[in-house]
Amino acid sequence: MVDIVIERIGGLGGFGLPGSHLESKGEVASTSLSPAVRARVDLLFATYGKGKAAPAKGADGFSYKISRTTVNGVEVITVPEAEVPAELRDSVTDRLK
């Protein structure tokens, strides 16, 4: 079951901004991930879910909005690209809308 939804946002082109024609989304089932990647995802939610601001890392880089559904409901975090596991990062597809 798909329970993680990933959206790539920002970048030089402005993916996912209001009115933007650029969209990049993907889906992943957490059961398809290795225990190490699942643990890393848990850590991302534990870290960024507490409202910790993403550290500044240059400019024009992508961020990823990651939503996951758990027994507690839907959680959403926004994470810089460098922090996102490749398994999630590579799930997105860029398209025009």
Place this chain on the structure above:
Amino acid sequence: MQCGCTIIPADVLERLSKDKKLSTEERKNFANTAEFDATWRKVRALRTKTTASAQGLLASGAALALAPAVTVFNCSTTTSLPGTPVPNPGSAADATAKRAFVETTEVAKFYKAVFGRNSIDNQGMTMQSSIHYGVKYNNAFWTGGQMVYGDGDGQIFVDFTKSTDVIGHELTHGVTQHSSQFAYSNEAGGLNESMSDVFGSMFRQWRAGQTSAQADWLIGKDIMGPAALARGLTCLRDMANPAATHCLAPQPTKYSQLTPGMDPHYTSGPPNLAFCTAAKAAGGKSWDKVGQVWYRALTGFRPSPNMKMKTFAARTRKLAGTMFPGDTALAQAIDKGWKLVGL
């Protein structure tokens, strides 16, 4: 070196390195990450401290070089930075490598000839670019120390080195980092992005020898792929009309439309329009007078990470009077630009 820096606390990495639910290899990876992360944090802290110290110590005029070295690295579709060095990039068979070298060199010449600036840090800093980053990667970015360019997916975007303004845009993020240090969020973030569009566009106009009236003021025109063009989408942004429907990501045109937390690529719309309007009203080449005022406003003051647009606008108005005394047409042009966006 691939950036392995993480924001995961060291104690958590250590706990995972001992988690029996994970395989031996996974535990070892977390242990290695913990060790690397500790080292990386020290390096990063040292780098920040060194940059600050260098800016103070070298303010006397010392420079690494009279003109910056320009280097190009090839990531070969990986995300490992910087990649492998491209020997003699100026005569490389790889058109992307050659273009990155030539246009980066031209940006260095532009900053030197027009503004008297010696590279990104005004102290001859080497200008390093990495090309062919990732697989069909639809982006270009500034890491804080170098430029990185993707090849594009060939549909929405083509090779990101193909737009001269994109190269000027990324390098200007470095200039901002080494001068005003505008933050990358809220109003300062919008100004940070706007500075990169403004100087990127000026560089493209300078390369073409265009006046403000002749320029198209489009950002990213030459990286648009066939799928985007087929939809009538001809640029990333239009500085003359930020809300235009031919933009991939239209922007607001009024300061009053901005709210905290908006992306800098969105909030750069009003200051972009202000600059374009001022430059066209002033006439001539954008870098002759209005560009000089913007450059001084960006680089001629102490760092101000939380700069507000209203303060920046006031700064340019004041500079117009001090840099070009008696030039009422210039003062009126700059005033017209800011008033148009509500500042």
